[in-house]
Amino acid sequence: MRWRAVCILGSVLALAFSAEAMRAQATSLPSASVLKQMTIEQLMDIAVTSVSKRPEKLSAVASAIQVITGEDIRRSGATSLPEALRLASNLEVAQIDSRQWAISARGFNNVFADKLLVLVDGRTVYTPLYAGVYWDVQDTVLEDIDRIEVISGPGATQWGANAVNGVINVTTKSAKDTQGALVTAGGGGELRTSAVAQYGGQIAPGTYYRVYAKYFDRGDSVRPNGQRSNDAWRMGQVGFRVDSTSTPDTALTLQGDGYDSSMGQVGPDNIRASGLNVLGRWTRSLAPNSDAKLQFYYDRTHRRIPGSFTQDLNTWDLDFQHRRPMGSAQDFVWGLGYRFVEDDVLNTPANAFLPARVGHQWFSAFAQDEVELSRDRLHLTFGTKVEHNDYTGFEAEPSARLAWTPDTKQTIWTAVSRAVRTPARIDRDLYSPAAPPFRIAGGEKVVAEKLVAYELGYRLQPTASLNFSLATFINNYDDLRSLEPLTPPLAFPVESSSGLRGRSTGAELAAEWRATPAWRLRWGWTELRVHSEPQSGNNDRGTRDSIARDPNHQLSLRSLLALSATIDCDVDLRYVSAIGSTIVPGYAEADLRIGWRPTGGWELSLLGQNLLHAHHPEFNSPGSRREIQRGFYGKATWRF
Numbered sequence: 001m002r003w004r005a006v007c008i009l010g011s012v013l014a015l016a017f018s019a020e021a022m023r024a025q026a027t028s029l030p031s032a033s034v035l036k037q038m039t040i041e042q043l044m045d046i047a048v049t050s051v052s053k054r055p056e057k058l059s060a061v062a063s064a065i066q067v068i069t070g071e072d073i074r075r076s077g078a079t080s081l082p083e084a085l086r087l088a089s090n091l092e093v094a095q096i097d098s099r100q101w102a103i104s105a106r107g108f109n110n111v112f113a114d115k116l117l118v119l120v121d122g123r124t125v126y127t128p129l130y131a132g133v134y135w136d137v138q139d140t141v142l143e144d145i146d147r148i149e150v151i152s153g154p155g156a157t158q159w160g161a162n163a164v165n166g167v168i169n170v171t172t173k174s175a176k177d178t179q180g181a182l183v184t185a186g187g188g189g190e191l192r193t194s195a196v197a198q199y200g201g202q203i204a205p206g207t208y209y210r211v212y213a214k215y216f217d218r219g220d221s222v223r224p225n226g227q228r229s230n231d232a233w234r235m236g237q238v239g240f241r242v243d244s245t246s247t248p249d250t251a252l253t254l255q256g257d258g259y260d261s262s263m264g265q266v267g268p269d270n271i272r273a274s275g276l277n278v279l280g281r282w283t284r285s286l287a288p289n290s291d292a293k294l295q296f297y298y299d300r301t302h303r304r305i306p307g308s309f310t311q312d313l314n315t316w317d318l319d320f321q322h323r324r325p326m327g328s329a330q331d332f333v334w335g336l337g338y339r340f341v342e343d344d345v346l347n348t349p350a351n352a353f354l355p356a357r358v359g360h361q362w363f364s365a366f367a368q369d370e371v372e373l374s375r376d377r378l379h380l381t382f383g384t385k386v387e388h389n390d391y392t393g394f395e396a397e398p399s400a401r402l403a404w405t406p407d408t409k410q411t412i413w414t415a416v417s418r419a420v421r422t423p424a425r426i427d428r429d430l431y432s433p434a435a436p437p438f439r440i441a442g443g444e445k446v447v448a449e450k451l452v453a454y455e456l457g458y459r460l461q462p463t464a465s466l467n468f469s470l471a472t473f474i475n476n477y478d479d480l481r482s483l484e485p486l487t488p489p490l491a492f493p494v495e496s497s498s499g500l501r502g503r504s505t506g507a508e509l510a511a512e513w514r515a516t517p518a519w520r521l522r523w524g525w526t527e528l529r530v531h532s533e534p535q536s537g538n539n540d541r542g543t544r545d546s547i548a549r550d551p552n553h554q555l556s557l558r559s560l561l562a563l564s565a566t567i568d569c570d571v572d573l574r575y576v577s578a579i580g581s582t583i584v585p586g587y588a589e590a591d592l593r594i595g596w597r598p599t600g601g602w603e604l605s606l607l608g609q610n611l612l613h614a615h616h617p618e619f620n621s622p623g624s625r626r627e628i629q630r631g632f633y634g635k636a637t638w639r640f
Contacts (some may be wrong), residue, residue, distance in 0.1 A: 044461055050149040050169040052368060052381060053158050053333050054323055062381060062403035062413035063155075064457055064471035064508055066090055068148040070173070075560050075570050077593040077607035078142060079191050079216075079633065082135050085168065086574070089524020089556050090152035090471070090508045094576075094584075094619040097221040097626035098190075098231040099136040099263055102619050105152040105166030106475060107504035107530040108548045111620070115421055115449075117155065117163035120170045121255065122319075123279050123297045128341050128360065129311060129353075131162050131424040134303070137259060137273050139237055141196055141212050143182060143637070146173045152508060153473060154453050156397035156419035157385050160337070160364055164419040164451050165475070174253075175200055175208040175243040182212075186635030190609075193217040194635070207244040213237070220264070221626040222615050229626050233271075235261035249285040254278075267307050275301035289331065290324040309353070310346035315339065329372040333383075337364040343425065352434035353425055354442070363388045379403045391423040392448045411459045421449040427481060427496050438493050440483070445497040450478045468511035477502040480532060480547065482540040491541055499538030502548070504530045518562040526554045549619065551586070553577040568595040579619070587616050603637040 044059035051063045058067060066088045078084040082101040086093045092109045094102045104113040114131040117124065120140065126133050148170050155167040182198040193216060200210035217234040239257035246252075258276040265271050279297035286292060299315040321335035339362040345353040368383025384398035399417035406412070427446040431438050454474045461467040480500035486493045506528035513521045530548045534540045555575040563569050572591040578584060590612050595605040608631070610616065615627040 044467060046147070048149050050151055050155065050167055051158070052370065053321060053335070054331065059459060059461065060379075060403060060405055060411050062379070062401040062411075062415060062457075064090055064152045064455065064469070064473075066150045066152075066510060068150065070143070070145050070147065073142050073145055075568060075593070075595070076572065077570070077591065077595075077605060077609075077633070077635075079186075079194065079607075081138050081140065081142070081170070084142065084145075084148065085150070086556075086572075087558075088148070088150040089510050089526060089554065091150060091166070091168075092550060092554070095628050096619045097229060098218055099233050101135040102549070103133070103135065104550075105150075106473060106506065107528055107550050108165065108477075108502070109550050110547055112426070114424065115162065115164035115451075116166050116168065117159050118168045118170075119159070121172055121279060122281065122295055123277060123299065124317070125299075126162065127301070127311075127313065128343060128424055129313075129345075130426040131421060134273070134301075136233065136263060137235070137261060137275060137301070139214070139235065139259065140170070140172060140239075140257070141182075141198060141214060143184070143196070144172045144178055144198075144210075144212075146171050146177075152471065153415070153455055154397075154399065154417040154419035154451060157366060157368060157383050157399040157417065160362075160366075160385055160387055160397070161389070161395060161420055161422045161448075164421050164449070172241070175210045175241045178210045179208065181638075181640050183638045184635060186633060188607075188631060188633035190219050190629055190631035191216065191633050192219050203242070204246075206246045207242065209240065209242045211238075211240045222629055224617070224622070224625060224627055226615065230266055231264045231626065233261060233263035235259055251281075251283040253281040253283075265305075269306040271306070272304045273302065275299070286324070292323075293319075293321045295319045307348060307350060309348055309351055312344045314342040316341075326369070331370040332368070334367040335365070337366075338362070345425075347434050349434050350432065352431045353429045354431055355429070358425070358429070360390045377405055387422075389422045391428060391446075395420045395422065395448055409461050413455075413457045413459075415453075415455040417451075417453045417455075419451045419453070421451075423448065430496070441486070441493060441495045443495050443497075445484075445495065446481060447479050447498045449480050449498070452476045465514040466512070468509065471508045473504075473506060475504045477504075477532075478535075482534070482538060482543045484539050485541055488539055494541055497538070499535050499540055500532050500543065500547070501535050502530065502532035504528065504548075504550075520560045522556075522558040522560075524554070524556040528552055528554075549579050549583060551577040551579050566597045568593070570595070576618070583621055584617050584619060584625075587618070588612060589616065601639045605635050605637075607633045607635070609633070 046058045046067055047055040048058050049055055051061050068087045072087050073084045085091055092104050096102055102109050102113055104116045108115055112130045112132050118133050125138055151167040155163040159167055179200040184196040186194045196214040198212035202208050215236045220228040220232045223229050237259040241255035244252040256278040260274040263271040277299040281295040283293045296318050301313045304310040317339045319337045323333045326332045341360045344357045347356055364387040366385035370381040372379055380402050382400040384396055387395050397419050401415040403413040423446045428442045430442045432440040457471040459469040478501050479498035480502055482497045482499035483494040484497045486495055509525045511523045528550055530550050557573045559571045561569045570593045575588045578586040589610050592608045597603045610630045615629045617625050617627045
């Protein structure tokens with residue numbers, strides 16, 4: 001109860017100090033450059049690349065997109081990438097336990113969320129085992145993140161299969177922008193220990209590097225009765241990046257990471273996960289508004305879950321892209337891609353992927369053209385991606401987007417898109433138990449899930465200190481994954497199939513107001529309705545109750561207040577409505593961060609998370625539920 005009072009007091013103090021700041025800003029407020037904060041106009045002029053694979057102003061993009069900047073992450077006190085994603089109000093972000101997260105957009109969220117594509121510096125970070133993301137091994141130095149572009153809605157024309165309900169694109173800073181040393185150290189209740197050591201230097205004129213090492217140790221989540229759930233985990237990671245611009249028109253990037261982690265579970269032994277990746281990218285400027293890019297990466301992951309399976313996954317990916325203008329009114333982008341995945345699973349008596357070892361290939365080509373129908377006012381963007389996979393053959397993913405900017409303060413946009421989620425190994429190859437008679441059997445009945453999406457959006461900046469955006473959508477799905485009984489009317493055994501159809505509809509509203517140069521407020525609200533049902537002739541056995549676990553309402557309010565040139569006071573409030581009638585109750589939570597920069601190179605901060613409850617659930621059914629605890633965390637950062 002006293003921590004609720006602390007949080008409320010923090011919010012009241014923020015409002016009180018802001019009122020005083022508005023009264024005396026002419027003499028007492030630090031400049032925006034001192035505070036390192038972007039104005040609303042600067043924020044809307046950020047160049048984003050995830051929507052059309054070319055730079056374009058955020059204010060004019062024909063898509064529902066939000067940008068999380070590195071400064072946003074610092075002010076939030078986020079200690080992991082999933083926590084940072086809470087800053088995007090167009091996402092559903094639910095913590096399952098100490099290490100697992102359910103993250104999606106526009107519905108159909110679940111433990112194995114499989115309709116959201118995530119990239120880190122152009123590298124796709126999903127597992128073909130279930131077409132989702134292992135969030136417990138997606139880590140980087142948060143201080144190195146330049147921005148995170150979050151698209152809600154399909155992005156398959158640019159990014160391909162699995163970019164169905166959204167795209168998250170994490171972009172880290174160039175090595176040139178992270179020169180010198182960085183040391184951070186922190187600890188507290190749930191995040192017991194965290195440390196980063198990083199150094200950046202110059203190899204030769206135009207060539208820069210950075211190297212880093214980081215480690216953390218996180219405590220357990222709890223059961224509903226407050227008992228520890230034995231899911232504490234720890235991870236160490238090292239990495240490097242080299243950026244070279246030895247000639248004015250050519251840029252080279254080489255980067256890589258390696259990690260090793262141990263994660264607690266109920267059972268005989270801990271889960272172990274390790275991996276490494278290397279990425280190289282060559283970019284050449286050919287002319288104004290024309291460039292070529294060639295990227296290659298290799299990614300290896302290992303995961304051992306005692307009692308379930310062990311997986312070794314190797315991914316090789318090659319991607320080429322060329323952009324060129326066609327006359328004065330067209331901007332044309334095209335590209336080719338190839339990916340090879342070698343997946344080797346060591347089965348257990350409980351579960352088997354048959355065959356145990358597979359090698360799959362993906363071929364892709366895309367083309368997109370933006371046509372200026374009316375100078376600086378009306379733009380039409382259309383194109384398609386064509387992919388070939390080993391499960392369903394060729395898949396086409398076209399889209400058309402229309403953006404109208406009647407003046408410099410507003411943009412109205414609409415889009416229609418088609419996207420697919422191609423089958424994963426869990427759909428086709430999973431059998432449980434490992435030997436007949438099976439209770440669950442894979443098979444060739446699973447085809448690609450298909451989406452046709454209709455979107456309408458509006459973006460407005462009525463004054464230099466205020467902006468808001470509204471996006472509405474209707475998503476129609478066919479051939480969603482289902483489980484059908486092999487011998488009706490018995491419930492088991494079942495086989496995997498594609499017997500469901502569904503629909504999600506909703507609206508996403510985001511707004512930002514700079515009340516004073518020192519105080520900024522952000523609001524986010526989403527309204528969502530999701531429905532699924534069997535297609536004609538299908539006898540689904542309850543899959544529709546688990547493939548979509550989504551709240552109908554989400555609301556967030558964030559206050560960022562600079563009490564002085566060296567002290568920040570930031571408050572985050574969020575409300576999430578219930579998931580289903582008996583799955584997860586609705587909840588409200590609050591975070592409070594105080595940051596102090598005593599000198600130019602030092603920052604000390606104190607973070608309180610989930611202050612309104614000792615512990616609360618965010619996902620999963622009551623029988624398997626873990627709950628997230630209130631936590632406190634202190635951190636020191638030193639740059640020199």
